[in-house]
Amino acid sequence: MARQVTGAARRVADAAEVLRDEKFNARRIELAEAALETLGELGFARTSLREIAQNSAFTHGVFHYYFSDKLDLICCCVRHYKAKCVTRYDEVVASATSRAELTEGFLAKLAATLQNEARMHRLWYDLRSQAMFEAAFRKDVLEIDKSLEAMIWRIAFRYAELGGNRPASSPAALYALFDGLFQSALLKHLAGDKTAIAELLDEVRRLLPTVC
């Protein structure tokens, strides 16, 4: 009986701890989301914890309470953001019933992303570059890169499938291609090039049938 009681007590305690952890984690994500605003605006190099705090509803101490240090915060930010990213095209892939439909859905989302989420994406490229210097970023960045590659692969595979064949290139090459094009278009777009988005769409439209 004593065992049962302790068992039950343990279970209650565990449940409480899990709840606390969940709450803790939810708060971390709230903070990360606030931090992303400033990071997307200024970039990694120019963003300080105080700046993040001032542009948010939180004080700078809270960030130190929830994150062991600056790198911890930023890792959490990028992980959280890209978790949403990698599902961006899933609905299009799932619902498309023809190559044309998939193409148009993909291109539309691509254009919208470039238009509306330029700041978040430049942050991603920033952090991926930082990972080349800062070992603490590498694990997360490599993981995210992999899942982005998989995302592109799902699109390409479905596109090929809808034409009754298989993609002509490897997942790595396809990701490199689209990522490179996107990165270049993003830079041009941010530099004020009004034709950057349209040119990207043209290029992708031309490319899809030849690589998939």
Add this chain to the structure above:
Amino acid sequence: MARQVTGAARRVADAAEVLRDEKFNARRIELAEAALETLGELGFARTSLREIAQNSAFTHGVFHYYFSDKLDLICCCVRHYKAKCVTRYDEVVASATSRAELTEGFLAKLAATLQNEARMHRLWYDLRSQAMFEAAFRKDVLEIDKSLEAMIWRIAFRYAELGGNRPASSPAALYALFDGLFQSALLKHLAGDKTAIAELLDEVRRLLPTVC
């Protein structure tokens, strides 16, 4: 006659000024070269003028004397470095007399670059990302990107030519593809992945005949 004298004096003065300018510029490049050491080691975000000075034979004041500010210095650095970069494959392109020869020459240089100049290239990717935030970098970065695209195009065009046809993709797409692959391989290489270089070479070897 008075006109001739002033004309001659003007010419002498001009020559002196040109000489001073050349000397001034040579010094700037010396300093930029020293700065590149530290920048390649630490990245843009973590590099300060003092750190640069300490890792070099110069004092931090000299940098302020030759550069109007930090951005000016770093612009000069990246411009100087990439000026050398864009000619890297020219000799291979000029001397190759067959597709196999061009392929092997290209791959060898690619591997050597990744192996020996990883630090400089991660700096390039870092600064290209910074350009998405910092307008002052954009002009130089876009220009360099263009010349790198042209460099890749020269290789691809020659490769196609040696097979008696034309590249199958646009310059932009080819650059995006190779740049994306290189960037990914660089990150993996820096993360300690011993197979990253070999995998890049395999991928490129496979790709060349299909895209050119």
Add this chain to the structure above:
DNA sequence: ATTCGTTCTTGACAAGTGTCAAGATTCTGG
């Protein structure tokens, strides 16, 4: 050799940085 302009050194300044700790506040279980 003296003078003058160029080049460089040194030290200082104000602003901003990450980090932390002491205490205020809020929440929660008993």
Add this chain to the structure above:
DNA sequence: CCAGAATCTTGACACTTGTCAAGAACGAAT
């Protein structure tokens, strides 16, 4: 309602940052 834990605020710390100015060292032309 209350004690103790969790959460948050505030202010301080040691340090680094870019910038600059005063003057030293140097070189070349007179």
